[in-house]
Amino acid sequence: MTESPTAAPLLVDGWRMSVGTLTAIPVRPPSRIDRRVAGLAMLLAPLATLPIAGIWLLGAFAARLLPAPTLFAVVVVALMVLSTRAMHVDGLADTADGLSASYDRERALVVMRTGDVGPSGAAAIALTLALQGSATATLFTAATFGLGTVLGLGLVAFVASRLSLAFACISGIPAARPGGLGATVAGSVSRSAAATSALLIAVFGALVAALGGGRWAAAGAVFVVLVAIVTTRLLVRRCVRRLGGITGDVLGAAIEISAAITLTAAAVVALVVPMLR
Numbered sequence: 001m002t003e004s005p006t007a008a009p010l011l012v013d014g015w016r017m018s019v020g021t022l023t024a025i026p027v028r029p030p031s032r033i034d035r036r037v038a039g040l041a042m043l044l045a046p047l048a049t050l051p052i053a054g055i056w057l058l059g060a061f062a063a064r065l066l067p068a069p070t071l072f073a074v075v076v077v078a079l080m081v082l083s084t085r086a087m088h089v090d091g092l093a094d095t096a097d098g099l100s101a102s103y104d105r106e107r108a109l110v111v112m113r114t115g116d117v118g119p120s121g122a123a124a125i126a127l128t129l130a131l132q133g134s135a136t137a138t139l140f141t142a143a144t145f146g147l148g149t150v151l152g153l154g155l156v157a158f159v160a161s162r163l164s165l166a167f168a169c170i171s172g173i174p175a176a177r178p179g180g181l182g183a184t185v186a187g188s189v190s191r192s193a194a195a196t197s198a199l200l201i202a203v204f205g206a207l208v209a210a211l212g213g214g215r216w217a218a219a220g221a222v223f224v225v226l227v228a229i230v231t232t233r234l235l236v237r238r239c240v241r242r243l244g245g246i247t248g249d250v251l252g253a254a255i256e257i258s259a260a261i262t263l264t265a266a267a268v269v270a271l272v273v274p275m276l277r
Helices: 007-022 035-043 050-065 069-082 087-101 105-114 119-140 147-168 180-185 191-243 248-276
Strands: none
Touching: 007 035, 035 147, 035 180, 035 191, 050 069, 050 119, 050 147, 069 119, 087 105, 087 119, 087 191, 087 248, 105 191, 119 147, 119 248, 147 191, 147 248, 180 248, 191 248
C-alpha cells in the first residue's frame, strides 16, 4: 500500500493490533502493521485492556461481599493471566532466563528464543504473580477506604501497568534483533505522546481516588503512575544494556513486573493514606 492511511483506518488498525496482541479477546486483524500502527497500538494499550481490568474490579466488589479476600485475589490474578493467554507471563519467563543466562548478548537472545522455562524464569513467574496476588488481597481488605477508592486505586494500578508499553517503546529505544514484535514497536512512540498518555492517566487516577479518599489518595494515585514509569525505564535500561534493545518478551515482562509493582504501590497507598488524614 503506497497511500498514507486516513486517521480513521489508522485508529482502527491500532486498536485491533492492541486488543489482538495484548488480550485473548477475538478481534479482526489489522489491515496492515507498520510503525505508525504499532506505536498507536502501544499507546492504546491502557484502553484496549480495560475489559481485563474489569476482572479486577469484579473481584474487589465480590471480596467486599464475602469474607475471602485472599481467595478472590488468587482467582483474579489467575483470570487475568488466562485473559492474556499467558503471553505476558511467558515473556517474563523468557526475559528472566535470558538476562540470567549469560553476559554474552547473542547467547542470551538464543535462550530467550528457545521458549523453555528455566529456573530464573520459573522464579520470576512465581515471585511476580505472588506479589500481584498479595497486593491485590491487601487492597481487597483495605477497610478504611471506601469501595470506590479501592476500585479506583486498583484500576489506576492496572492501567498504569499497561502504560509501561508506551515507555518501553519510546523513541530512541532500539530492537534487540531485526525480526519479531520488538523490531516492529521499538522506538515507535514519541516522547511527547508517552508523556501525554501518562499525564492523562495520572489526572484520571487522581480524580477517581480523590472522590472517596481525599487529596492524599489523589497524590497516591499519581504516585502509582510514576512507579510504573520508573519500573519500566529501569527494566528497559537493563535490557538495552544486556540485550542491545527490546524484544516482544521484554514487553511482556514490562507489563507483568509493572502490574506487580503498581498493585504493591496501590496497596501501600491504601495502608498509609488513612494515617495521614
